[in-house]
Amino acid sequence: MLAAPVRGERTKENMAKLTFVGGIHPYDGKELSKEKPIGDIVPGKELVYPLSQHIGAPAKALAAKGDRVLAGQKIAESGGFVSAPVYASVSGTVKAVEPRRVASGDMVMSIVVENDEQYEKAEPLPRKPLEKMGTEDIIAVVREAGIVGMGGAGFPTHVKLSPKEPDKIDYVIANCAECEPYLTSDYRRMLEEPEKLVGGLKIILKLFPGAQGILAVEDNKPDCIKVLEDLVREEEKIQVKGLKTKYPQGGERQLIYAVTGRKINSTMLPAQVGCVVNNVDTMVAVYRAVTEGRPLMERIVTVTGDAVASPQNFRVPTGTSYVQVLEAAGGFRCEPAKVICGGPMMGTAMFDLNVPVTKTSTALLALTKDDVSALEPGPCINCGRCVEACPGRIIPSRLADYAERFDEQAFLDAYGMECCECGCCSFVCPARRPLTQEIKSMRKIQLAKKKKG
Amino acid sequence: MSELYKVSSNPHIRSGAVTSTLMLSVVLALLPAAGFGVYNFGPRALAVIGVSVGSTVLTEYLYGLLRNRKSGGGKKTTVTDLSAVVTGLLLALNMPVGIPLWMPVLGGVFAILVVKLLFGGLGQNFMNPALAARCLMLISFPAAMTAFDCDAYTGATPLAVLKEGGEVDVFRMAAGFTGGTIGETSMIALLAGACVLLFLGVIDLRIPGSYIVTFSLFVVLFGGHGADPAYLGAQLAGGGLMLGAFFMATDYVTRPITIRGQYVFGIVLGLLTGIFRIFGPGAEGVSYAIILGNLLVPLIEKYTMPVAFGHGKGGKRG
Numbered sequence: 001m002l003a004a005p006v007r008g009e010r011t012k013e014n015m016a017k018l019t020f021v022g023g024i025h026p027y028d029g030k031e032l033s034k035e036k037p038i039g040d041i042v043p044g045k046e047l048v049y050p051l052s053q054h055i056g057a058p059a060k061a062l063a064a065k066g067d068r069v070l071a072g073q074k075i076a077e078s079g080g081f082v083s084a085p086v087y088a089s090v091s092g093t094v095k096a097v098e099p100r101r102v103a104s105g106d107m108v109m110s111i112v113v114e115n116d117e118q119y120e121k122a123e124p125l126p127r128k129p130l131e132k133m134g135t136e137d138i139i140a141v142v143r144e145a146g147i148v149g150m151g152g153a154g155f156p157t158h159v160k161l162s163p164k165e166p167d168k169i170d171y172v173i174a175n176c177a178e179c180e181p182y183l184t185s186d187y188r189r190m191l192e193e194p195e196k197l198v199g200g201l202k203i204i205l206k207l208f209p210g211a212q213g214i215l216a217v218e219d220n221k222p223d224c225i226k227v228l229e230d231l232v233r234e235e236e237k238i239q240v241k242g243l244k245t246k247y248p249q250g251g252e253r254q255l256i257y258a259v260t261g262r263k264i265n266s267t268m269l270p271a272q273v274g275c276v277v278n279n280v281d282t283m284v285a286v287y288r289a290v291t292e293g294r295p296l297m298e299r300i301v302t303v304t305g306d307a308v309a310s311p312q313n314f315r316v317p318t319g320t321s322y323v324q325v326l327e328a329a330g331g332f333r334c335e336p337a338k339v340i341c342g343g344p345m346m347g348t349a350m351f352d353l354n355v356p357v358t359k360t361s362t363a364l365l366a367l368t369k370d371d372v373s374a375l376e377p378g379p380c381i382n383c384g385r386c387v388e389a390c391p392g393r394i395i396p397s398r399l400a401d402y403a404e405r406f407d408e409q410a411f412l413d414a415y416g417m418e419c420c421e422c423g424c425c426s427f428v429c430p431a432r433r434p435l436t437q438e439i440k441s442m443r444k445i446q447l448a449k450k451k452k453g
Numbered sequence: 454m455s456e457l458y459k460v461s462s463n464p465h466i467r468s469g470a471v472t473s474t475l476m477l478s479v480v481l482a483l484l485p486a487a488g489f490g491v492y493n494f495g496p497r498a499l500a501v502i503g504v505s506v507g508s509t510v511l512t513e514y515l516y517g518l519l520r521n522r523k524s525g526g527g528k529k530t531t532v533t534d535l536s537a538v539v540t541g542l543l544l545a546l547n548m549p550v551g552i553p554l555w556m557p558v559l560g561g562v563f564a565i566l567v568v569k570l571l572f573g574g575l576g577q578n579f580m581n582p583a584l585a586a587r588c589l590m591l592i593s594f595p596a597a598m599t600a601f602d603c604d605a606y607t608g609a610t611p612l613a614v615l616k617e618g619g620e621v622d623v624f625r626m627a628a629g630f631t632g633g634t635i636g637e638t639s640m641i642a643l644l645a646g647a648c649v650l651l652f653l654g655v656i657d658l659r660i661p662g663s664y665i666v667t668f669s670l671f672v673v674l675f676g677g678h679g680a681d682p683a684y685l686g687a688q689l690a691g692g693g694l695m696l697g698a699f700f701m702a703t704d705y706v707t708r709p710i711t712i713r714g715q716y717v718f719g720i721v722l723g724l725l726t727g728i729f730r731i732f733g734p735g736a737e738g739v740s741y742a743i744i745l746g747n748l749l750v751p752l753i754e755k756y757t758m759p760v761a762f763g764h765g766k767g768g769k770r771g
Contacts, residue, residue: 024468026466026468027466105460181466253762253763257762263762263763264763265761265762265763265764266763268763336458337459338458338459338460338461338465339458340465344463344464344465344466345463345464345465345466346463346464347463347465348463349458349459349460349461349462349463349465350458350460351457351458351459351460352457352458353458367465367466370459370461370465371465371466371467372461372465372467373459373461375467375471378472378534378575379574379575379576379577380576381472381475381536381575381576381705381706382576382705382706382708382710383475383705384705384710384712384715385470387710387711387712387759388712391762392761392762393759393760393761393762394759394761394762395710395711395758395759397710398710414758415760415761415764418761418762418763418764421463423463423464426464426467427464427466427467427468428468428470429467430470430471430472430474430475431471431472431576432467432471434462436462436463436464437461437462437463440462
């Protein structure tokens with residue numbers, strides 16, 4: 001095999017199939033959960049709403065201990081521009097406002113609601129009819145609805161939708177890649193409610209008069225491509241594009257490159273190359289907020305893995321405990337070796353299931369085998385597999401060396417901050433070195449330093 | 454919290470590749486060449502291979518024991534990564550069949566102990582251990598290392614004949630029925646093994662490809678025979694070029710890790726081999742070319758460091 005083009009724009013080869021350079025092909029495990037329709041869930045007695053379910057300032061609690069709240073009632077307001085309000089997903093009484101553990105393991109100030117099982121609904125969000133809405137109105141509703149990027153990052157969506165120069169946006173991309181192994185929530189959503197996804201895309205396109213809408217789907221989901229193509233046949237401004245199936249095809253930088261041939265680095269926003277990217281669930285949330293006045297208070301969660309009795313996707317009210325989510329899928333089939341919030345490549349391992357589903361919880365994955373502890377790391381043999389796999393086109397093995405001996409300058413000079421923590425390098429490393437992990441900790445330190453100034 | 458689960462940072466899954474299986478695949482890929490060597494040169498070739506592999510593995514094992522005793526024990530032996538087997542096998546394939554058997558022992562100990570372990574073990578050596586040992590022995594025992602007369606063949610190697618302006622049979626050379634070191638003679642056996650490694654993705658064509666292409670161009674331009682296919686064919690099939698290009702220049706540890714650097718490395722090796730073979734005093738030059746190339750690796754890497762995605766040219770609007 002000769003080298004794929006390292007740099008440069010569209011070549012004939014990758015024009016044929018939209019993709020990026022690097023990446024990996026892990027076992028995708030999607031067949032476990034992809035066939036079953038999205039199920040519903042019983043939220044349980046106690047729901048926990050962390051005030052920080054997004055990137056940016058934490059929300060400020062509006063509800064206090066003893067208050068009665070309704071499903072769809074705002075219980076915490078936005079703490080700044082880059083922030084998002086939080087809504088109750090059930091009716092009940094506020095039991096406490098206290099720090100609670102979240103999936104990452106951190107303690108986060110949260111509002112705890114005791115479910116009264118009445119599911120009494122609050123008034124929908126005030127809004128104008130869609131035809132009469134202007135740009136500002138739409139963004140205001142999205143902001144008020146507490147919508148954040150639901151693919152995992154949790155960046156407040158209204159910020160993404162308000163770039164400095166909206167006229168210079170050429171593409172609004174719906175990220176339907178779902179490249180993370182095992183996850184099928186976007187897949188089910190596209191099959192079951194494609195009109196809501198396309199509706200959300202059309203609403204966002206209203207904000208950017210010069211933009212093309214693109215539904216970018218990995219080609220391992222031909223059924224989704226077909227459904228969406230049928231749906232947008234009449235739409236002049238919307239196209240469906242098939243992407244090569246490869247992890248991390250749905251990474252923002254890789255997706256933008258695959259679809260448009262434009263490149264951004266870690267310091268740039270998609271809007272700087274004329275792109276706005278939103279994930280499937282986020283676009284559906286936008287649609288429901290704008291047309292139904294429904295705030296963000298539920299999401300689709302994939303419960304899967306070979307340790308789960310009956311893997312399936314569920315429509316889960318935010319705040320529901322993972323214990324409840326697991327129960328809906330029949331509990332564990334056998335003792336799991338590892339339980340992960342999210343996918344196997346970028347998810348967070350959980351030591352305890354008693355944490356709430358938040359706006360950014362994509363999945364509960366339980367595996368019977370833990371690859372990480374199964375084999376001991378050895379010395380780097382310089383094989384270069386990490387270099388081939390790295391979508392950031394950096395040299396993970398060297399960056400991990402710099403991180404290990406805390407050589408900050410060398411780390412920065414070698415573009416260490418360009419790592420997107422996708423995990424490809426650790427996945428391929430034959431010496432089983434924890435490359436991603438080492439680079440990740442160094443990045444964390446550097447980001448904290450930068451923040452401090 | 455009744456039960457706690459194991460946690461670690463992402464990613465939580467791993468591919469199947471491990472160091473020892475990579476090394477094993479290299480050993481297997483060298484077996485056609487080794488097997489042909491035994492067939493071509495007789496059972497003594499097997500003895501050389503056995504002694505060489507035995508000495509490299511034993512050196513690695515004993516060093517591990519000694520170090521382990523000093524550090525209080527508990528560490529597993531590094532023999533199981535199989536890299537010592539690869540070194541021992543490569544070293545044997547680089548020796549003539551008639552070599553006194555204590556020489557491969559010396560070479561094996563030098564390769565593993567001095568070139569590899571003293572510099573920190575697997576992944577830390579800056580020269581290919583087998584080639585460094587071969588060069589040491591070429592310098593120390595030039596007569597024994599170039600005594601290619603044996604029961605099967607007498608007289609000069611095809612490359613030496615070529616150097617003197619004589620005629621050689623290219624097809625016999627490609628098949629391997631000529632004098633030379635144990636593992637270098639059969640281009641066909643070597644390429645068969647190389648194809649396995651290419652197919653498994655253990656190596657790629659960047660280094661061997663740019664090496665062989667550069668060397669061919671050099672021979673055409675400066676060899677004095679123009680584009681004569683017979684001469685060029687003999688230069689390609691002769692000596693250690695195929696063994697070097699596919700099995701030693703591609704050694705992970707001692708080649709650049711940058712993708713552009715690998716092309717540069719191959720070109721440098723092609724040029725050096727051409728210079729040594731055509732303008733040098735000897736007929737062969739692959740070993741010295743690769744060793745010299747190994748020394749240039751840090752420099753090559755320095756100037757071929759990649760620019761991260763989204764930086765440099767084409768970063769903004771594409």
